[in-house]
Amino acid sequence: MDARESMTMTTIGVVRFTVGETPVELSVYWLNIYGGGLFLPFRDATYTSETYGAGRYLFDTIKGSDPVPFTHAQDEKQIMLDFNYAYNPSCSYNDRWVCPLAPTENRLDVLIPAGEKNYKEDRS
Template identity: 70%
Template sequence: MSDYLDLYDYRGRVMVLYQERNRALSAGEDAEAILQRFRAGKDALFAQHPQSALDAEQRRQFQGLRYFPYNPTLRLTAPIDTDVEPVQQQIAMNGHENMSMTTIGNIHFSVDGTDVKLSIYWLDIYGGGLFLPFRDTTCPAESYGGGRYLFDTIKGSDTQLDREKQQITLDFNYAYNPSCAYNSRWVCPLAPLENRLPVAIRAGELAYTQHDMIPEDTDTSK
């Protein structure tokens, strides 16, 4: 039973990291300093917490997660188009059973002059939650081959959403790897084809090591 209590504690601590980030941004603190403080807090959880995505041996050798340098141009605000068909689909879970999720909106924005789109999903499990996975052209050479997440609110990672203005802040400096990027004991939903970006997102978390990629042709469209 202690494992469940540990998991509850871990998710609460992740949520606090995001709450502190949002508070500091609202207070006008330096964005890069906030990011570095956030990353230090995350490293501490990975190194010390019993519900870390790392196993015991990995924790003993852990020296910090790897990141792209801070990139202020990859923090942007865009409207959410909610006038979309609520398509339900089964998303692949790195070779295991699928997870059901529903498209609830689209976000259109530009990266280095290229217009792109990402879909936001609602995970169709008990309680539900907002979810934004993506894959970009840094995969798999620089970032994890299965793609990364911007948020998964079930797990405590938060989104900067303005409901009144129907817009969202996408800060790719906080893009992070799913748990399955660290070792094979985890099963994670991966980015579907529609969320594969034709541009490089050189911000956020890098691959955990140089050897933790998945094959380029892994089917994540189911």
């Protein structure tokens, strides 16, 4: 994909949960490009030093990383989010890749110390 192209997503839902005592929410998207699929990008407070600065992905169904299926609980649908499966986008490994990053509404002020961390050595 060319860097000038836009990667459009449609918000299809919101997941609400707590981290410690802090209530948070993340938007879940449908990718409107190359085959579509559910997509959940996020950035948490670990981005400053522990994880990729632009955020990580929790799932991208077009690439085969599926969320735990929805189940019914009264009038709400539920999904299990396992942040141990959070991973870096392709662009974190190679500057030639262009990736959709975590939109503003998916930037959390809490730490989620799970999943893939930085892979690059600190050369300072």
